[in-house]
Every structure is written in structure tokens, then in C-alpha cells.
Amino acid sequence: xxxxTKKETPETKKEKPETKKEKPETKKETxxxxxxxxxxxxxxxxxxYSNKEIFLRELIxxxxxxxxxxxxxxxxxxxxxxxxxxxxxxxxFDKDAKTVTVSDNGIGMNREEIVxxxxxxxxxxxxQFLQSLTGDQQKDxxxxxxxxxxxxSSFIVADQVEVFSRKAGSEESDGVHWQSSGESDFEIEDRxxxxxxxxxxxxxxxxxxxxxxxxxxxNIIQKYSEHISIPVIMxxxxxxxxxxxxxxEDETVNTAQALWTRSRKDISDDEYKEFYKHISHDFxxxxxxxHNKVEGKLDYTSLVYIPAIxxxxxxxxxxxxxxxxxxxxxxxxxxxxxxxxxxxxxVKGAVDSNDLSLNISRELLQKDAAVESMRIALTKRVLDMxxxxxxxxxxxxxxxxxxxxxxxxxxxxxxxxxxxxVAKLLRFATTHTDNEIQDQSLTDYLSRKEEKQDKIYYVAxxxxxxxxxxxxxxxxxKNDIEVLLLHDRVDEWLMNHMMEFEGVKFQDVARGSLDLGxxxxxxxxxxxxxxxxEFAGLVKRITDVMDDRIEEVRITYRLTDxxxxxxxxxxxxxxxMRRIMESSGQPMPESKxxxxxNPAHPLVEKMHDExxxxxxxxxxxxxxxxASLAEGGQLDxxxxxxxxxxxxxxxxxx
Numbered sequence: 001x002x003x004x005t006k007k008e009t010p011e012t013k014k015e016k017p018e019t020k021k022e023k024p025e026t027k028k029e030t031x032x033x034x035x036x037x038x039x040x041x042x043x044x045x046x047x048x049y050s051n052k053e054i055f056l057r058e059l060i061x062x063x064x065x066x067x068x069x070x071x072x073x074x075x076x077x078x079x080x081x082x083x084x085x086x087x088x089x090x091x092x093f094d095k096d097a098k099t100v101t102v103s104d105n106g107i108g109m110n111r112e113e114i115v116x117x118x119x120x121x122x123x124x125x126x127x128q129f130l131q132s133l134t135g136d137q138q139k140d141x142x143x144x145x146x147x148x149x150x151x152x153s154s155f156i157v158a159d160q161v162e163v164f165s166r167k168a169g170s171e172e173s174d175g176v177h178w179q180s181s182g183e184s185d186f187e188i189e190d191r192x193x194x195x196x197x198x199x200x201x202x203x204x205x206x207x208x209x210x211x212x213x214x215x216x217x218x219n220i221i222q223k224y225s226e227h228i229s230i231p232v233i234m235x236x237x238x239x240x241x242x243x244x245x246x247x248x249e250d251e252t253v254n255t256a257q258a259l260w261t262r263s264r265k266d267i268s269d270d271e272y273k274e275f276y277k278h279i280s281h282d283f284x285x286x287x288x289x290x291h292n293k294v295e296g297k298l299d300y301t302s303l304v305y306i307p308a309i310x311x312x313x314x315x316x317x318x319x320x321x322x323x324x325x326x327x328x329x330x331x332x333x334x335x336x337x338x339x340x341x342x343x344x345x346x347v348k349g350a351v352d353s354n355d356l357s358l359n360i361s362r363e364l365l366q367k368d369a370a371v372e373s374m375r376i377a378l379t380k381r382v383l384d385m386x387x388x389x390x391x392x393x394x395x396x397x398x399x400x401x402x403x404x405x406x407x408x409x410x411x412x413x414x415x416x417x418x419x420x421x422v423a424k425l426l427r428f429a430t431t432h433t434d435n436e437i438q439d440q441s442l443t444d445y446l447s448r449k450e451e452k453q454d455k456i457y458y459v460a461x462x463x464x465x466x467x468x469x470x471x472x473x474x475x476x477x478k479n480d481i482e483v484l485l486l487h488d489r490v491d492e493w494l495m496n497h498m499m500e501f502e503g504v505k506f507q508d509v510a511r512g513s514l515d516l517g518x519x520x521x522x523x524x525x526x527x528x529x530x531x532x533x534e535f536a537g538l539v540k541r542i543t544d545v546m547d548d549r550i551e552e553v554r555i556t557y558r559l560t561d562x563x564x565x566x567x568x569x570x571x572x573x574x575x576x577m578r579r580i581m582e583s584s585g586q587p588m589p590e591s592k593x594x595x596x597x598n599p600a601h602p603l604v605e606k607m608h609d610e611x612x613x614x615x616x617x618x619x620x621x622x623x624x625x626x627a628s629l630a631e632g633g634q635l636d637x638x639x640x641x642x643x644x645x646x647x648x649x650x651x652x653x654x
Contacts, residue, residue: 028190030185030187055156055157055202056217056224057220057330058150058153060221060224061225061228061330063198064225064229066104067089067104067105068106070168079169080169084195087230088105088233089228089231090104091233091253093211093213095213099201100157100201100204100212101200101201102200103199104197106168108165108198110167114165114176152182157211161200161203162178164177164191164200165198165199169196173190173192176188176189217234218253221253224331225331227254227256227257227258227326227331228330231254231256232253232256235250236249259303260291267291272286276289276305276348280307282309282348285308286348289303289305292381299354301352302323302350303351304382305347305349307346307403308400308403309403310403310404320335320337321337322334322336322338322339323339324336324349324351326350327354340375340382341375341379341415343414345407386400390425398427405426409494412494423442424441426441427439428441428445428485428486429486430485431473431477431483442456443502445482446501446504449482456484457476457482457509458483458507459472459508459509459510460492460495460508461487463487466632470509471561471631472631473509474559474562478560508568510568510631511567514558534599535604535608538604538607541620545621546595546624549592551569551592553595555596555597558596559596560598563604564596564604566596566628566633621640622641622644
């Protein structure tokens with residue numbers, strides 16, 4: 001899309017001889033955008049950018065580019081700096097005139113460049129300049145915008161835009177003035193300009209006059225352009241009655257240096273902590289951080305933090321999360337969630353790269369191989385950081401686990417590639433300590449197991465006490481076998497995705513038949529068959545009473561103190577997981593449990609000898625309900641259970 005002459009003023013038709021001492025009369029033209037360009041311009045103004053304040057970021061980014069272009073040009077021609085070597089960007093506003101002006105003393109533009117760059121949409125001078133650089137120069141350059149559309153974001157808030165520019169090294173009389181309302185055409189004329197560089201003045205729309213405000217502009221600059229490498233200057237506004245007589249002074253609004261671009265040895269811990277608080281809005285110091293610069297196939301810098309306290313919206317799935325994204329120190333977005341998996345959503349920090357594909361408005365990331373590569377690398381870095389903390393500072397790691405442990409348990413299901421790394425970071429309560437605090441790793445568990453133990457045993461329940469006192473643990477306590485006590489809501493779901501750890505399989509002690517092999521001091525097969533034959537009648541009577549409530553009744557040897565327990569089928573869903581699915585509104589098919597009775601328990605022996613069928617039925621139902629309560633289940637008929645227990649108590653008391 002190119003600009004074309006729409007009309008020419010009479011002044012342009014006059015021909016005057018030029019002399020070295022005399023400039024020709026001011027040449028003024030009105031040029032029009034092509035039809036296609038008009039449509040594109042309208043799209044950009046009304047649809048491309050979702051946030052109005054983005055215009056200031058884009059203009060400051062363009063000004064920063066102009067400064068960098070000048071810096072490169074002066075490498076071969078030092079005179080371009082003229083008498084103004086200090087590169088800077090200036091932002092001014094006029095409340096009365098309702099204008100905002102962004103000025104720079106960068107490379108500037110001549111008439112031809114203004115027509116080309118501003119009269120042709122998506123014609124980026126930065127991109128063209130970048131193409132002309134050598135490989136080393138390109139690597140060292142700090143150019144930001146390459147789309148050539150950022151300038152037109154001005155029309156989001158302005159109904160008239162003026163550009164006043166002079167190219168470095170040109171005569172003062174070579175200045176150029178450009179103006180447009182962003183509709184169908186633009187005007188351009190020669191106008192002297194003393195200083196090199198470019199000044200852009202936005203005449204704000206009536207609805208956008210809020211931007212002609214000192215605090216508003218400073219806030220936007222600090223948000224989006226805090227780390228631009230050259231200073232962004234504004235005039236300070238005196239406050240209070242006593243200050244009215246004071247002359248306003250210039251002040252630098254941005255830090256003019258990105259923390260993450262500095263060498264790690266030059267950054268103090270206090271600086272790291274302050275930067276964390278700045279980007280996270282957290283008053284607490286972080287637990288740990290990692291600052292890393294990657295060079296090679298991809299060039300990027302990352303600075304990631306592990307918070308000390310979980311945010312309030314940690315469990316809100318729709319909450320925004322992710323790292324702050326910068327491209328050449330220019331803020332792009334707050335929550336770039338593409339760089340870390342969801343189970344690491346608590347991680348804060350910033351990533352800065354030149355290798356990312358942004359959409360044309362620079363508000364969104366394009367999905368490509370570079371993003372995926374960075375995601376893999378950053379995920380590994382965070383996990384390595386956590387592993388290091390778990391080994392060198394167990395106290396801090398325990399603080400971390402108390403805050404984010406349940407989130408980490410989502411990892412094995414979400415991140416198959418790093419399943420083993422995440423598994424090493426998991427912590428559990430176990431029968432080794434019988435303490436609710438989750439401070440035992442799977443590595444710790446394996447270091448304590450006997451050589452002949454070929455499984456990692458666990459029990460899942462809704463509370464710690466329910467897990468700790470589960471009747472399924474009786475045979476394990478008797479044989480001094482450690483069991484993981486799982487009581488978080490996510491635990492059973494976690495175990496569905498954790499088949500093994502370091503070659504050792506997991507086994508739910510409340511699922512299927514239990515065989516401890518040589519670790520169990522059990523009766524001989526002959527003795528077991530004798531017992532099963534002796535109690536076959538009891539099994540049949542209990543089966544008749546329970547009818548279709550259960551899958552099967554069988555004699556068990558996993559119990560030592562309890563009369564009975566309920567067991568989940570080998571291929572059935574555990575009760576904890578089942579309750580989670582049901583609470584989320586997911587319809588679940590009917591699942592029957594296995595009812596196991598302990599033939600060595602006095603109550604079961606009494607039932608074996610009971611001749612009164614009504615009394616036998618009551619005892620059977622009481623036994624079943626108690627087994628359900630022991631594992632944290634809910635009774636189908638609580639009133640019936642209470643009635644049967646009261647009758648039994650009255651009978652015993654009489």
C-alpha cells in the first residue's frame with residue numbers, strides 16, 4: 001500500500017531557482033491513503049488494540065527504536081549526534097489544549113521517510129533498518145517494534161495527530177510537519193525544526209481527555225515502559241498550596257534499565273526482592289528465585305520467583321496467571337500463561353525474548369516452536385529450583401509445600417514429561433511419623449522399605465484421622481510396613497496417574513485382594529482353607545442379608561482388631577475419587593463394594609453362632625455400617641443404624 005498524490009496546492013506549482021543560501025518556498029501537499037489502506041486503518045483504530053492506553057507504549061517504543069537507530073548510525077558517523085549526545089524521550093501534556101506529546105531526539109525522519117512510513121500502513125522503518133544490519137549488529141540492537149502499525153494506535157484516543165520531525169545530520173530547515181485525522185488523507189509540509197528527532201502530538205478525543213493528566217501518564221509509562229533503556233522524562237507537577245509558586249522540574253519516570261538484563265553479580269538480594277514485590281503486588285519476600293540468560297538457538301532472559309504465600313485466587317481456574325512478558329524490555333502482557341504448565345501457576349516473574357511471534361497488536365503470543373521450547377526450558381528450571389530448595393533448605397521447602405503442595409500434586413497428570421521430577425518433589429504423611437504434616441518424600445519411603453517389599457502402599461481418605469485409623473492398616477502396622485496416609489482431595493486422582501516411582505509400583509491397601517508375600521506372618525494355606533470352610537455358612541448368611549448391596553462377601557486376613565471392612569474392586573473407582581466426581585455433578589454408575597469379615601474377631605464368632613435371624617440381620621447391618629463409617633463414608637440409612645444400635649445397647653444393658 002503506497003501513498004498517492006490527491007491534490008497539489010498552487011504553491012507547489014511555482015518554480016523558483018534554488019541557491020545554496022536560499023531554500024525553496026514551503027512545499028505543502030495533501031496525500032491520500034489508498035482505499036485498502038483506509039480499511040486497514042479503520043480496523044486498526046477500532047479493532048486491533050483491546051486496551052486504549054497501549055498507544056503510549058507504542059509511541060514510546062517507536063521513540064526508543066529511533067534512539068537505537070541513531071546509536072547505530074553514529075558508529076560510522078559521529079556527527080549525527082550534533083550537540084545533543086544524551087538520548088531521551090519526553091512526554092508532555094496540556095490539559096487546556098487537551099493534547100499529549102511524545103518527543104525524542106533519535107534518528108528522526110526526512111520528508112520521503114515520513115511519506116513512506118506514515119503514509120503506508122504496516123510499512124515499518126524499524127523492520128527495514130533491521131534488515132540492513134549485520135548479524136552481530138542485529139543481535140546487539142535493542143529495536144522493539146517491527147510491525148509498523150504501532151503509530152496508528154494514536155488514533156484510538158486522538159481525532160487529530162501531528163508529527164514534527166527532522167532527520168539527524170540534516171539542516172534545520174529540513175524539518176517536516178505531518179498531520180492527519182486518521183480518515184482519508186494526511187497533510188505534509190516542510191517546516192524548520194531546530195532539534196533532531198521526532199515529536200508526535202495527539203489531540204485527544206472528548207471521551208479520552210483523561211489521558212491529559214500527569215498521574216495517568218506516569219502510571220502508564222511505569223506499567224508498560226518501565227524498563228526502556230533510555231530515560232522517559234516528564235515535568236513534575238507541584239503539589240499543595242505552598243508549592244504553587246515553584247517552577248516545575250524535569251523528572252525521569254522510568255528506571256531506564258531492566259533488572260533482568262543486568263548481571264546477577266551486580267544485583268543485590270534486596271533488589272531482587274523489590275522487583276518481585278513490584279511485579280507480584282505481594283508484601284512478603286519470595287522464598288527463592290532464579291535468574292537465567294539463555295543464548296543459542298533461542299535468546300531470552302528469565303527471572304522467576306517462588307512466593308512464600310499462596311494467592312487468594314490459587315484455586316480459581318479462571319483466574320489470570322503467568323509470567324510478565326517483555327519483548328526487548330517493552331511490556332507486552334501481565335499474564336503470559338503459555339510459558340509454564342497450570343500446576344506451576346503460583347510462579348511469578350518475567351521473561352524477555354526477541355524470538356517470540358506476537359500478533360500484530362503485540363498483545364497476544366502466537367503459538368510456535370519457540371514458545372514451546374521456552375515452556376519446556378522454564379518448566380525444567382522451576383522444578384530444578386524447587387529440587388535444590390528441597391535438598392538445601394528443607395525448612396523453606398516445607399513452607400512452600402504447606403502453601404502449594406496440593407497444586408504440585410496436579411503435576412504428574414498434567415506434565416507427563418516431568419512426571420518423575422515432580423514425583424520427587426511430592427511430600428506425604430505416612431505411618432512412619434503418624435503425623436498430619438506432609439514432610440516425607442517418596443525417596444524417603446523407599447530408603448526405609450525392606451528389600452523384599454515390592455510395592456509402595458497407600459490409603460486414601462477424606463481426613464488424616466480417617467486415613468490414620470483405617471482398619472486396612474492393621475496388618476501393615478502388625479508387620480511394620482510403612483503406608484502413605486493420603487487425605488487431600490486430589491490424592492486419589494494423583495495416584496491414578498502415578499503408576500510407579502523408581503520402578504516400584506503403587507498399591508492401594510483398600511483395593512482388591514491383598515498379598516504381602518513373605519513380609520506377612522500369615523497362616524498356612526491349609527489353615528486358611530480350613531477357616532474358610534468353617535465360616536462358609538456365615539458368608540452365605542451375610543450374603544443373603546446384604547442382598548444386592550455388595551459385590552461379594554469373603555473372609556479376610558488383612559484385619560487384626562476390626563471385625564469387618566469394605567474393599568474396592570481391583571478395577572473400580574475409589575470412594576474419594578467417586579465423591580469428587582459426584583460433587584462436581586458428574587453422574588457415576590453404581591459401584592458395589594466387597595464386604596470382608598475377620599473370622600478371628602469375637603463379634604464375627606458370635607454372629608457365626610447366632611440362631612435368631614432377626615438379630616443376625618441387625619448385627620450384619622451394624623457391622624456393614626461401621627465398616628462404611630470407619631473409612632469416612634456416609635450411611636444410606638443413618639436413622640436405621642441408630643435404631644439398631646439402640647436396640648443392641650438396651651439388650652446388653654438389660
